[in-house]
Amino acid sequence: MKRVGIKDVAREAGVSPTTVSLVLNGQSARIPDTTRDRVRRVATEIGYAPNSVARSLRTQRTHTIALISDRIATTPFAVEMVQAAQDVAREHGYLLLLVNTDGDHDVEREAVDALLSRQVDGMVYACMWSQVVDVPAGLPAGTVFLDGRPAGGGFPAVMPDDRAGAMAAVQELVDQGHTRIAYIDAGEEPVPIASRLRHEGYLEVLRRAGIEPDPSLRVEASITTAAGGVAAAGELLDRPPAQRPTAIFCFNDRVAMGAYRAARHRGLEIPTDLSVVGYDDQQFIAAELDPPLTTVALPHYEMGRWAMQVRLGVLAAPTENDGVHLMPCPLIRRESVAPPPAQHPAPAGDGE
Amino acid sequence: MKRVGIKDVAREAGVSPTTVSLVLNGQSARIPDTTRDRVRRVATEIGYAPNSVARSLRTQRTHTIALISDRIATTPFAVEMVQAAQDVAREHGYLLLLVNTDGDHDVEREAVDALLSRQVDGMVYACMWSQVVDVPAGLPAGTVFLDGRPAGGGFPAVMPDDRAGAMAAVQELVDQGHTRIAYIDAGEEPVPIASRLRHEGYLEVLRRAGIEPDPSLRVEASITTAAGGVAAAGELLDRPPAQRPTAIFCFNDRVAMGAYRAARHRGLEIPTDLSVVGYDDQQFIAAELDPPLTTVALPHYEMGRWAMQVRLGVLAAPTENDGVHLMPCPLIRRESVAPPPAQHPAPAGDGE
């Protein structure tokens, strides 16, 4: 049983392959309805399905976009970027070729070559941690960077607006009356771009609020497990009252989870005794903590959409800011923030 | 600047395209070394890269496998299956086409057609929750089911061995001396296959241990959030001492997280006052709980590998058990299990 081809349809319908092609590709403006309908009917009757490979060879378009990512499994929210990219691709009749390189440059190179050889119509290069990344050799022009920026620029890129996100988080704390706000920063190599950006946002809000930043309030922690947060927050909470923070802004939700634990071990209630804000809005964590964690969401889905839309030409690539689009990170208010406890007065001279 | 093709290489090397093809495809057994080397040198010099589309049209093989999944973003461990499938594909020179259908049958149908039209060499159909699934129309023979089984059979499939996994979990509890072991089951529609299987495993272990199962010890909970676990475990823990369990086997880690919370609110220590075992070994949750949760791991990576290996013919499809392969779920021992507290004696007549 042979596959049915365009010739079979043509023969059955008593027309030429050209006519079939014209009809089936919507170019049937100049073809009478009777012919058109007959061709269509025959096509479905005999179960004709065009061979995309042949079409691609002829048209030089594969309707396929490749998504190259350095890692996909290590971070659970990464899937949202893939999901978004896939959704947009599908909306526009494209298919997604997924390649995972584990950050290995050789694999990356090979992947790019293989993809090029397959004539993909475009690529999106996704980094699962916001970073400046080396551009793989041979990466075609127009490739969109997702959650990372290419060293040297030259490609459109989308990243979370970590600075603004951090500002929203810290502002929330300031608005509640906190003045001693600690920042548990990422203490691991390589330091994520986000680390610097969020710290900047943190300082900026303090500055605007007229709060003198206390450098001792910025501590570093391992950000991969809650244990890092336990240690860092513990150190902060064990300080004498005057030097102790009343609120902690954490680099991510896992660190915040550790901060919760450190607080609990010391008999401190959240948010009455200590306010905590996280970052990431990590699925199954932020909302599930007790109390639910106020945090800043990373717009992975939106970034994924943006990247694919730009790659597909649906959205224009940004011309300003070196081609980098900053996606807003919304503050998610839950129940881990409250005004500071009364027994922690504002620094000397500022009391009522 | 035109793409360089096989003809260009042939011309530069002073041979025919046939020879180039032969050399570059390793069929060069009968071609003298000098010719071979020259062809290779010229090819790299002028940067020749074969056009896979043309090759596919000719050979009728695309070296592409499609992974269709009903949903990818909703469950964070799903990525491991995708990752595994991609890894295996790459190991064998294949690329992965990823399609997400959100469980929509129309989308599924369309996707299968599009994939067939693209001449993919095979498909893997992944379900993100172990279930019996309707086979999409037109799904080609040989498609492998991943984490789900096709209604009606007829396709190779791999699923977690939930029954054995549950047995390992409950056995762990029995070994520690527990006799009043509760099971917080999934209380949502549609009831996952895993629910029945794990309950069976639970009952089987009790039976073998000579423990009369107490039906009141099986309660249902919403399994999507920790809140469901809080309520179910709370109800269990508020019972009078004689009817209260000393250990809880939870349908998943999120429920276990809720059980932790319910216990803590009642001043109960884990594992001294209450032992808890989860299921899933969910990333960033199980290991991060305080104390770290003993649980059963879902072998997503292994299942993903298996599926792709079978699809690629590297592994033979199972002939027994209706083509379904059961992947072992290892017990991950952490710190949430201990012997029951002394004040809960074994049922009357069984004391020392």
Added chain:
DNA sequence: TTGAAAGCGCTAACAC
């Protein structure tokens, strides 16, 4: 040992 020629299934000039 190498080359000529056919053709994978389709689309698009161009002719009629």
Added chain:
DNA sequence: GTGTTAGCGCTTTCAA
């Protein structure tokens, strides 16, 4: 309006 023809870039008989 519709058909003829010529490829897209490669592999693979078959012949030399």
